[in-house]
Amino acid sequence: MPLPDVIPFIGLGWSDVLFLLLSGVVLAAAFAVVFGRDIIKSGLFLILTLGALAGIYVMLGAAIVAGAQVLVYIGAISVLILFAIMLTQSKLAPVKLAFQTQVAPAALAAVLLALLFGLAFGSTNWGSTVFTDTPAATGTAPVAAALFGPYLLAFEIASVLILAAVIGGLYLAMEPKADEAGEEGQ
Amino acid sequence: MSQIAGHLEPYLVLSGMLFAIGSFGFLARRNAISMLMSIELMLNAVNLAALAFGAFIPSLAGQGAAFALLIIAVAAAEATVGLAIVIAIFRNRKTPLVDEYDTMRQ
Numbered sequence: 001m002p003l004p005d006v007i008p009f010i011g012l013g014w015s016d017v018l019f020l021l022l023s024g025v026v027l028a029a030a031f032a033v034v035f036g037r038d039i040i041k042s043g044l045f046l047i048l049t050l051g052a053l054a055g056i057y058v059m060l061g062a063a064i065v066a067g068a069q070v071l072v073y074i075g076a077i078s079v080l081i082l083f084a085i086m087l088t089q090s091k092l093a094p095v096k097l098a099f100q101t102q103v104a105p106a107a108l109a110a111v112l113l114a115l116l117f118g119l120a121f122g123s124t125n126w127g128s129t130v131f132t133d134t135p136a137a138t139g140t141a142p143v144a145a146a147l148f149g150p151y152l153l154a155f156e157i158a159s160v161l162i163l164a165a166v167i168g169g170l171y172l173a174m175e176p177k178a179d180e181a182g183e184e185g186q
Numbered sequence: 187m188s189q190i191a192g193h194l195e196p197y198l199v200l201s202g203m204l205f206a207i208g209s210f211g212f213l214a215r216r217n218a219i220s221m222l223m224s225i226e227l228m229l230n231a232v233n234l235a236a237l238a239f240g241a242f243i244p245s246l247a248g249q250g251a252a253f254a255l256l257i258i259a260v261a262a263a264e265a266t267v268g269l270a271i272v273i274a275i276f277r278n279r280k281t282p283l284v285d286e287y288d289t290m291r292q
Contacts, residue, residue, distance in 0.1 A: 015191040023200045034211035060241040065254045077265045084269040088282040099214045106213030110206045117202030128242040131192035135241040142248025158259040165263030172270035
């Protein structure tokens with residue numbers, strides 16, 4: 001027996017349920033990243049957020065970006081962040097004082113920003129297509145045509161930027177030499 | 187039939203909420219690495235919005251994914267340099283908390 005198109009009692013399609021599930025995971029894990037007391041758990045919840053976002057990218061028909069997200073964000077950046085957490089963890093980072101003194105204005109600013117986004121999204125006519133299901137996967141041909149056509153200069157600059165960032169990161173994280181350590185250690 | 191996943195607005199609302207959460211974390215957390223993680227959240231929110239526009243607006247097909255790939259590349263460079271700076275400061279000041287980096291205020 002084939003599955004029904006619309007789930008009974010709820011009136012939502014299967015892709016709706018998948019979207020709600022993934023976006024719930026994204027938002028809950030993002031809250032855990034921001035509000036968590038333990039910074040290692042924050043780093044692990046960041047991985048969960050990025051993974052669920054990769055699922056939403058697949059729903060949007062951009063499988064190539066989802067693959068890049070898993071490779072670059074989950075595979076590289078999250079591991080880098082976890083290494084930095086373990087290198088900088090000390091008794092001087094107290095558990096209870098995770099927030100600065102400006103937490104109330106920060107919360108106000110974030111809520112105002114969310115309201116502003118809601119107003120802008122609700123009052124704008126985007127002229128967007130409405131699909132009966134999730135958007136169809138487009139493959140990589142239009143992405144390649146955009147990336148190697150009008151955005152070729154940005155693509156090349158990004159590669160130079162990554163090279164510069166790698167060299168700069170190596171230089172910044174290098175151990176200072178023994179004769180300079182006394183000056184820098186103050 | 188789909189009432190949510192086939193429309194543009196739910197993706198934009200999710201992106202806006204994720205950006206707001208990330209901006210709160212950036213403004214409110216004390217730990218420098220937590221602030222960097224919040225920046226990653228905000229960059230991902232922008233990626234989601236770009237991909238949603240690329241998928242739902244026909245004249246932008248392909249450009250959303252190209253933008254998202256470029257943003258991912260720049261985010262990787264930003265994370266490299268940012269974490270290297272945090273580790274270099276930590277080596278001198280022995281703390282990752284940004285409100286204790288107050289040498290220039292004294």
